[in-house]
Amino acid sequence: MSELVNPVERFLRTDRMPHIWCPGCGIGTTVNCFARALIDSGIDLQSLALVSGIGCTGRVAGYVKLDSFHTTHGRAIPFATGLKLANPKLNVVVYSGDGDLSAIGGNHLIHAARRNIDLKVICVNNLIYAMTGGQTAPTTPGHAITATSPYGAFEPSFNLPHLLEAAGAVYVARWTTFHVRQLARSIGEAFQKKGFSFIEVISPCPTLYQRRNQLGDGLDTMKYYKEASKVRNGSPTSEAGLTMTGEIVVGKFVDRERPDYQTMMTAQMTESLGERYIRPEMEHEEEGCGVCG
Amino acid sequence: MKADPKGVLTGTHFIDGDHACCEGALAAGARFSAGYPITPSTEIVERFAARVPLVGGTFIQMEDELAASITLQGAVWGGAKAFTVTSGPGFSLMMEHIGYAAMTETPCVFVDVQRGGPSTGLPTLPAQADMMQARWGSHGDYEVIALCPNSPQECFDLTIKAFNFAEEFRVPVMFMMDEVVGHMTEKVVIPPADRIEVTPRKHTRKSAEEYLPYGTNGDLVPEMAHAGEGYKFHMTGLTHDERGYPNMTPQTQDKLVRRLQNKIRDAADRIMIAEEEGIGGADVIVVSYGITSRVAQKGIDMARARGLKVGKFRMITCWPFPEKRIRELAEKAKAFVVPELNLGQMVREVERAAGGKARTIAVSHAGGSVHRPEEILNAILEATR
Numbered sequence: 001m002s003e004l005v006n007p008v009e010r011f012l013r014t015d016r017m018p019h020i021w022c023p024g025c026g027i028g029t030t031v032n033c034f035a036r037a038l039i040d041s042g043i044d045l046q047s048l049a050l051v052s053g054i055g056c057t058g059r060v061a062g063y064v065k066l067d068s069f070h071t072t073h074g075r076a077i078p079f080a081t082g083l084k085l086a087n088p089k090l091n092v093v094v095y096s097g098d099g100d101l102s103a104i105g106g107n108h109l110i111h112a113a114r115r116n117i118d119l120k121v122i123c124v125n126n127l128i129y130a131m132t133g134g135q136t137a138p139t140t141p142g143h144a145i146t147a148t149s150p151y152g153a154f155e156p157s158f159n160l161p162h163l164l165e166a167a168g169a170v171y172v173a174r175w176t177t178f179h180v181r182q183l184a185r186s187i188g189e190a191f192q193k194k195g196f197s198f199i200e201v202i203s204p205c206p207t208l209y210q211r212r213n214q215l216g217d218g219l220d221t222m223k224y225y226k227e228a229s230k231v232r233n234g235s236p237t238s239e240a241g242l243t244m245t246g247e248i249v250v251g252k253f254v255d256r257e258r259p260d261y262q263t264m265m266t267a268q269m270t271e272s273l274g275e276r277y278i279r280p281e282m283e284h285e286e287e288g289c290g291v292c293g
Numbered sequence: 294m295k296a297d298p299k300g301v302l303t304g305t306h307f308i309d310g311d312h313a314c315c316e317g318a319l320a321a322g323a324r325f326s327a328g329y330p331i332t333p334s335t336e337i338v339e340r341f342a343a344r345v346p347l348v349g350g351t352f353i354q355m356e357d358e359l360a361a362s363i364t365l366q367g368a369v370w371g372g373a374k375a376f377t378v379t380s381g382p383g384f385s386l387m388m389e390h391i392g393y394a395a396m397t398e399t400p401c402v403f404v405d406v407q408r409g410g411p412s413t414g415l416p417t418l419p420a421q422a423d424m425m426q427a428r429w430g431s432h433g434d435y436e437v438i439a440l441c442p443n444s445p446q447e448c449f450d451l452t453i454k455a456f457n458f459a460e461e462f463r464v465p466v467m468f469m470m471d472e473v474v475g476h477m478t479e480k481v482v483i484p485p486a487d488r489i490e491v492t493p494r495k496h497t498r499k500s501a502e503e504y505l506p507y508g509t510n511g512d513l514v515p516e517m518a519h520a521g522e523g524y525k526f527h528m529t530g531l532t533h534d535e536r537g538y539p540n541m542t543p544q545t546q547d548k549l550v551r552r553l554q555n556k557i558r559d560a561a562d563r564i565m566i567a568e569e570e571g572i573g574g575a576d577v578i579v580v581s582y583g584i585t586s587r588v589a590q591k592g593i594d595m596a597r598a599r600g601l602k603v604g605k606f607r608m609i610t611c612w613p614f615p616e617k618r619i620r621e622l623a624e625k626a627k628a629f630v631v632p633e634l635n636l637g638q639m640v641r642e643v644e645r646a647a648g649g650k651a652r653t654i655a656v657s658h659a660g661g662s663v664h665r666p667e668e669i670l671n672a673i674l675e676a677t678r
Contacts, residue, residue: 013527013538046522046523047521049520049521061527061529062527065525066525067521067524068525068527068528069370069527069528069529070527070531071363071393072363072389072393072530074359075359075360075363075390078355078359078363078364079364079366079367081327081355081360082325082327082363082364082365082366082367082368082371083370083371083520084367084371085325085351085353085368085371086325086351086367086368086369086370086373086375087371087372087520089521090520090521107356107357107360108356108359111355111356265351269346273346273347276346277346277347278299278346278347278348278349280324280349280351289372289496290297290322290324291322291373291374291493291494292493292494293294293493293494
């Protein structure tokens with residue numbers, strides 16, 4: 001009898017298992033969906049690079065069997081920008097958490113969307129800083145108890161799909177870790193887009209967020225996601241704000257065409273310089289690696 | 294290997310240090326820069342933005358220096374030679390990513406055109422007060438290389454050297470200019486491409502199965518791979534083993550951090566560049582670098598006119614510090630005179646290396662202008678007393 005192998009195993013660095021994530025954490029689920037999307041889309045793995053920042057989700061880079069970069073806190077997007085611009089043939093995925101991408105990395109998030117850099121951003125949003133022990137994030141809903149809001153959070157939180165739509169992303173979707181098929185399909189769709197794509201995944205942190213707020217365990221959170229989620233594809237992102245126990249609007253909110261950064265750069269340079277313009281990727285193709293000799 | 298002729302503007306030019314630095318980067322093969330405007334460094338990337346589309350490369354102006362200093366590293370792992378350019382406040386923001394480049398062994402160049410500080414300080418006026426920051430600014434133990442040019446010609450020549458060191462040792466190289474050198478216009482001779490030696494990237498020739506991203510074969514500098522080549526490697530700023538995998542044990546930490554240090558320290562003699570003149574029989578040696586070395590020359594000439602035996606030691610490599618040579622000179626001379634546009638930074642290193650064998654006299658200056666030669670002369674006179 002042949003040994004059964006999980007189809008996603010070949011995408012993982014199995015020599016690094018077990019992973020660091022807690023029981024009930026949703027990050028592993030998102031990685032599974034990501035691997036399924038790779039299988040379904042048939043994307044060339046050699047040209048695929050994954051960039052993470054710091055935090056629980058930042059550890060994804062260490063577990064996927066791809067060219068993978070674990071960068072500094074908040075700076076996955078600018079690193080990925082350099083990687084993509086230096087080698088436009090790469091498909092570059094940014095995989096990181098809500099704190100990393102929208103707090104310390106918030107400036108890069110909006111500017112990369114504005115530039116429409118061809119990056120696929122997967123933002124696992126557990127509503128909290130988990131790696132450091134459960135502190136308030138820009139995504140923490142009002143009244144939630146965290147390590148740094150012991151009497152309840154009161155800052156208004158980010159509605160990330162709304163922010164990203166306003167900043168210029170060409171593809172914006174939100175799912176929860178309950179929506180595994182929809183999430184895998186969305187990741188596959190993002191691979192088809194040229195430009196800045198942003199997928200938010202609402203994900204439980206039973207150890208810190210759910211426990212401190214008496215929201216139950218991982219399974220209770222799945223039940224909540226199932227019951228409270230409302231699929232509203234094309235819904236105005238302004239209506240997608242989150243609360244602690246209320247409705248979760250999910251779906252594909254934005255799917256539009258805008259020329260990406262490199263297309264705009266090529267057009268502008270060609271308009272100004274004509275045949276004098278040498279596209280960086282042409283250089284790469286014609287002479288091989290000019291850096292390595 | 295020889296320089297790619299497309300990037301080499303062969304000829305005799307009359308340009309300032311900032312522009313010469315840009316031409317040096319292009320000649321060295323830099324085809325990527327990410328920047329953020331800051332006086333007095335911006336002319337370097339302004340020129341790069343105009344030049345690089347003609348030679349097959351990219352300039353991107355980022356939203357801040359945090360972004361610029363990591364975007365360039367992404368480009369390096371994508372297969373480019375890359376650099377960024379800044380001045381004091383921006384240099385402060387880049388510190389975390391200098392440590393990241395040291396830890397991940399990303400070959401790259403950071404140019405700092407120094408101005409007066411602290412904080413916003415003197416945006417348009419010179420200083421040399423980032424010298425210790427260049428060495429120690431990021432957290433943790435690491436080594437970098439820092440070069441200090443004193444003319445536009447050296448801004449060209451040494452920028453190439455900076456890129457070559459970055460590739461040879463897989464280390465971030467600090468190119469420590471100052472406002473005067475950056476804005477001073479002089480003759481710059483750019484040789485033909487076939488006369489410019491460029492160090493290729495230390496790219497692995499191993500197969501994906503054999504390749505260990507941070508494995509070394511005794512020379513302490515691992516071989517590199519780029520994204521998209523099929524190696525499927527992992528890279529992290531966490532303490533890592535030879536596979537590049539996180540491994541947070543004291544043993545792995547010790548092995549990694551000592552290697553990062555030793556790959557530079559063991560090669561210090563090869564990295565050391567200095568200009569010596571009139572050292573033999575000198576009673577006093579003036580140790581200087583950057584723009585201050587040109588003022589020091591005048592002070593030395595004035596002292597010699599009075600019959601004093603004064604030697605010149607100009608540091609071109611400031612980090613690693615030329616401590617072996619200073620120790621040797623301390624046995625021969627009575628005193629070192631160390632003028633610098635700060636309140637005493639490299640002079641501490643001179644004093645440490647001299648080990649009490651020779652007096653060390655600082656000629657400090659808070660920045661905003663250069664020294665008057667008389668100040669250096671007076672220090673020489675004091676040293677001979």
